[in-house]
Amino acid sequence: MRIGIVGGGLGGLLTAALLSKNHDVVIFEKLPFVGGRFTNIEYKGFQLTTGALHMIPHGNDGYLARLLRECGCNVKIINSNPDGLFRVNGKDYAYKDLFNLVGLKDKLKALKMAANLKIGNVDKSMSFGEFLESVDLALKVGNAFTGWALSLTAYETPMEEIIEIAKNYHKFGGPGIPIGGCKGVIDELVRAIKNNNGIIKVECEVKSIEIEDDKAYVIGEELNEEFDVVVSNLSPKLTEKISNVKIIKGKEPRPSKGIKICVATKEGLIKHNGVLFTPECERINGLNQVTNVDKSLAPEGYHLVMTHQTQLTNNVKKEIDLGLEDIERLFNGKDYEILHIQSYRDEWPVNHASNGTDLDNIVNDKLYLVGDGAKGKGGIEVEGIAMGVMKVVEYINS
Ligand code: FAD
Incomplete structure (x- = not known):
């Protein structure tokens, strides 16, 4: 089968790595890089990210880790202890x-x-x-x-x-941290896809997905390719907007919004490699110190601490200020530097569908959804994405 995959985020790449074993696969990604909200951005020698907190919710034993092994990806995931x-x-x-x-x-x-x-x-x-x-x-x-x-x-x-x-x-069990952070996972998926002769096209925005009785078309500027099936890694809402298929039939999926603050510290804030939940903070829900697992995520002599908070009001500035006040209290006199503050909402949210509002992966025999708008039940973040990908791959291969 010839399969077109729209979007090169974790959902699209994982689907491509699995399907390219038996099918001809082409991925279309609008940005100049793949990985979407699950890859690294280097800043002052720190490996910050486009989204995720460098964590895999069920570590080396969960759905994602299993699928990565099935694709032949060599990702080392260190389980958190305590989780x-x-x-x-x-x-x-x-x-x-x-x-x-x-x-x-x-x-x-x-x-x-x-x-x-x-x-x-x-x-x-x-x-x-x-x-x-x-x-x-x-x-x-x-x-x-x-x-x-x-x-x-x-x-x-x-x-x-x-x-x-x-x-x-x-x-x-609980979470784990991949060596190399999010990009450690993405690089291995890209390697697996290329090994299977899959094609990845970056800077290639898809403007429309046309589903007909016997074929499917992926269309953009100077792009019009015919496929047997199309897998969309875009949000259900965007997929519906650019396709000729009605996708959202019941309630609209509700996105979840959040704010991540990345902090540099020489001394470090926690000694373990799990999550520190912070129930007493005004806004921050928790933090991790990923350099306790992989020192290469920060320059020598530094730790990288990432805090996360759900966005409670629409006043983003106030939410950030409250988060920064929490950080000041958490560090309690220790030296630290705020590296980066990122707010995730609208077209780049934490999840396109918050848990419990996900859509089914199978739209029809020609169009499928993967990604965080179509997670499996009870699937936290990328584990939910992996559950959805598993369903799509089984359906297409059956
Ligand atoms: P995306 O990564 O958004 O991929 C979709 C891709 O489609 C993008 O690359 C986009 O550029 C491309 N695209 C869009 N429109 C078009 C078009 N028209 N044509 C072609 N390409 C297009 N999850 C975890 O498991 N662990 C964590 O620690 C974690 N922490 C998080 C912290 C924050 C602050 C955030 C924001 C998210 C976090 N998540 C975490 C969630 C996780 O990052 C996302 O759920 C996941 O990366 C989403 O992957 P995706 O493939 O569904 O979508």
Whole structure:
């Protein structure tokens, strides 16, 4: 089969690396580089990114890692240990410590919540915030988790998604950091695609996708190519806008917005390679220090700390100022330098569809969606993308 892939983000590249084993694949990317929101940008010797926080949500054992191995990609992913801690009153705790930080009544409530979540005995129609709200600290920690991992507040996160996320967590474990950061993954995908004779065209914007009964066309300026099927790595909304197919039939997918602040520090802020959730901060939900895994992500003698916060209001400047005040308190007198502040919204959000609002990957026999507008259920970020890609690849190969 001849397959056209529109967009060279993680979703498009992963699909191409898998499908190019058995099919002729061409990728069209409008920017001069591939990787979309999952690649590195070098700044003052630091490997900052176009989006992601250099983390793979289920590390070396999750869906993405498995698919990378299936493509023949050689990506070393170091699992975080501990996978996450949370900071309260200046001290860092593991999730299980939460039960001992609250009074007896709250402890019993929290234990019951954890047990019910593990066996899936919860009202799926409620939000995670409603589920947690009877124990104040659990709500704060839950909110920090959803803010970091999904760029949503706990009240915006459907319990149905949390149940699936919990299942995936119990199956695969917590996050990991790829050596080389996001670009370590992207470079290997490009290598795999080229090894399979796949074609990658950059600076090639697709203006229209035309689906007909027996063929599909990808059209741009000086571009009109015929394919058997087309896979779109663009948001469902943009795919619908440039194609002749109705894609969004029910509710529109709701994007999630966020702000990332990159900080240079000589001393470092944390000693471990997992996430530090910050439930007491005004805005920042969590941070990581990726140089604890891969020193090459910063110049010699420096650490790179990346903070993330979900964007709570439309006043981006105020949100950034509150984030910067949190950073000042977190560093508590230690030396640091703000390297870069990035806000993610509109056409370059954290997720084109926040968890629970994703579209199905299969539009029809000729058109498929991949990427963070069509993630699998309970799939955090790139793990959700990998789940969607798996579905598309199985469907096309069947
Ligand atoms: P994209 O990366 O957006 O790829 C789509 C591509 O299509 C782009 O390259 C774009 O240029 C191209 N394109 C658009 N229009 C056209 C056109 N008309 N013609 C041709 N090409 C076109 N995920 C994690 O797993 N771990 C993390 O640590 C993490 N942290 C994050 C932190 C932040 C601040 C943000 C913003 C995101 C984070 N994510 C993280 C999410 C993750 O980065 C994204 O979900 C993922 O990179 C999206 O990949 P994609 O392939 O769906 O889309």
